[in-house]
Amino acid sequence: MDSSITDTKIKGVKLVQTTDFFYPNVDDPYWQGRISAANVLSDLYAMGVPDVDNVLMLLGICRDPRMLRSDRDAAARLMMEGFRDTCAQAGTCVKGGQTVMSPWFILGGVATTVQSSVAIIYPTASRPGDVLVLTKPLGTQVASNVHVWLKGREQKPERWDRVANIITEEEAVAAYETQILTMSRLNRTAAKLARKYGAHGCTDVTGFGLLGHAQNLASNQKRPVEFVIHTIPVIKKMADVNARVNYRLLEGKSAETSGGLLIALPRDRAHLLVDELQRLDGWPAWIVGDVQPTFDTTARTARIISDPTVVEVDYRSYDHWNEDGNAEVVGWEEGWERFADERDN
Structure with a gap:
């Protein structure tokens, strides 16, 4: 758990x-x-x-x-x-x-x-017929490393050169800013909605990647079930980068930081959760898999289908919560100015 x-x-x-x-x-x-x-x-x-x-x-x-x-x-x-x-x-x-x-x-x-x-919500009660909902996109590890390669291209140009024909400098920065926003976003609303719509199990997706955490959640179920993942939402361009450097992102094995909740809940309630989360948080969620029966009474497993649907999630602008609790756009230059002010004072 x-x-x-x-x-x-x-x-x-x-x-x-x-x-x-x-x-x-x-x-x-x-x-x-x-x-x-x-x-x-x-x-x-x-x-x-x-x-x-x-x-x-x-x-x-x-x-x-x-x-x-x-x-x-x-x-x-x-x-x-x-x-x-x-x-x-x-x-x-x-x-x-x-x-x-x-x-x-x-x-x-x-x-x-x-x-x-x-x-x-005890992570034990999923049943055949449930679906799996994911509340944040994947690709934070890839986006973070691409940004490191971009910043360090003068010292180690070979790293950035591997992906320079796949992603522009502007896209690399946009992906980096997007992963900061998604990593810093609370899963609190998703937790409330998971309870509201009768979730049968839940975990968050972090260091073991989507598949690792899905397997862990599946292994705790009381019923013999198989989690079958058919859709993978990914920050824009990160699947393309992964195809070149292979962090095993589409295999569900790329580490994530402060990822979304993976929620097992009844099929007829999943769209209600997805729609309400979009309305309240302003971010999408996705039905990414099914909970299927298995004839092996000892089996509690998870897998990703051989050719999953990849959903590209568009970039978000870098923002900062001001004193009124509202989001204001702040560029990286201003972020570092704040650091310099703090350092000098």
Whole structure:
């Protein structure tokens, strides 16, 4: 399961808790903070728990002597700010944590809530006839690496040269900005809708890729079922890049960061969830697979069909949540100006 569930002294009340952390995978420390918080909270959302009672922040501050202290301090402050802002957006707050010196920046946390046992979506109840819904596009690992190759093309031109005839510099930046937006986006609305529409199981798609997490979810089912994935939504151009460098994206084995929820729910309710999520969050979701019966009573498996439908998901502009909670467009130059201001002050 994505979170631990512990009995409390109160009958019918459970303690739901998770912890996670990782290293920076984007350039902007503020957005890295937002991504890290969204990733931590997502494990609770995967249990159908939309309200988080407490968050602890875990921060490792880089002690690499090659990094100026002013840069280090500014990056740490902005990462913490982004983390706190996303927790506030989620209706919770950071109430403590731990900070250490580390060879690298590390950011993560612990998220905890107390929840009625009947309000938790246990990842065990999918049945033949259900469908699988995915609430974020895939391709974050590919988009992140393409951006690294673009930025480092003067030092290691051979990396960018491998894909330069497939994707333009502008498209590489647009894909990178899109993956930042999708990674920092909360799965909270999706968790609420999963409960509303009677989900039979749920997980979030992160480091093991779409297929890995689908297999893990399938293995926990009470009934013998097979998850058959027929559709793969991917950030625009990332499937083309993958065809050249092969991160096994279309095999469902490319790692994702702070990915979407993979939800098993009744077929007649899936379109309702997809449509409402689009209306509330402004982002699409997709019916990506079916839950099928299997005659092997010991089987609980997942697979991707040999020729899945690939849905290209268009780019989104880079934005920043202002003090009023509204999105405003901010280019990378302005993002780095904010970093410089924080560093110099």
